[in-house]
Amino acid sequence: MARRGNLFILSAPSGAGKSSLISALLNDKPADMQVSVSHTTRAMRPGEENGVHYHFVDVDEFKALIEQGAFFEWAEVFGNYYGTSRITIEQTLDRGIDVFLDIDWQGARQVKAQIPDAIGVFILPPSRAELERRLRSRGQDSDEIIAGRMAEAQSEISHYGEFDYLLVNADFDTALSELRAIVCAERTRLARQVEAHGGMLDDLLAD
């Protein structure tokens, strides 16, 4: 029997560098890691691919999936539906593939409630000054807008204690190697190794 994949929940305030870390981790397209792909009813845009950027479905399909309880969470935004499919994730995990879920603390809490062995990783900027610098460097915004972003970031950060691991993204390469270490280490956890090597254990312990 193959080991089951691990489900990683990655959360962070904006400005922590989460997207860059996930991109770098999956850069060389490892066969045993995938970002979770959401479902949406919005139209496909040029350059987008079904099953890669989103699972594109029509409204009837989406509503049927809601009825089936297929989603961890879903929302309607400007008339389009978006959702995270529990069934898709479970099927990917069953194939031995680690799944990375890029969601906020509220989504993280919902997923944890449904998949208790999901592994939560929270990513932090190294300081308030650096966070403010990163929030500022995104454009020529007013102090008021920056203050709003800072308040939003702080609200997200205040939930760090609900996660299993905490990464401090002071140096990008260090944070990336820590993230890789977490992914590797979690694969050697007792439960996963017993799934992967049950036959070997039987062999070692046979009379």
Next chain:
Amino acid sequence: MARRGNLFILSAPSGAGKSSLISALLNDKPADMQVSVSHTTRAMRPGEENGVHYHFVDVDEFKALIEQGAFFEWAEVFGNYYGTSRITIEQTLDRGIDVFLDIDWQGARQVKAQIPDAIGVFILPPSRAELERRLRSRGQDSDEIIAGRMAEAQSEISHYGEFDYLLVNADFDTALSELRAIVCAERTRLARQVEAHGGMLDDLLAD
């Protein structure tokens, strides 16, 4: 405040390659990792160094340490005392140094009972045939002696389920990099990071 060190318990049947893995891990003498050094009352041998190979103490000192409850475990072997000092380990952990404890499943159980956040890593040979080969290659021993070693190894292996991580030492470099990943990942666990970065978290969340 500095992060506290992690206590790693490493156990394995003989023939799994545990000693080689520990040596390789600590080969370049990292400042933040140490093998736990036992106390003994036996005489120092040529080439041995106090505090490196053992803490050499006399019988009165050793008995005083027993009285103080300083040991996780101790034993008398051929008139000499040997013990693992809880106090020495705690002091090393307090200095932010990870400590590696090379003990069998019985010792592991005793330590876990006293330091519940100790992290247990069990190392396995990749197959029964390979284990037998490794047990054989140690000398020109009779089948009876090999069978005895195999039974002892199996008895140790039967306790794998009491550990947090399971390493399969099929390829040495892979097992070593997995062990390194576990050590790195455990440092990014929530509790350790809050110890290490409490000030930063206060700064990020300040009004």
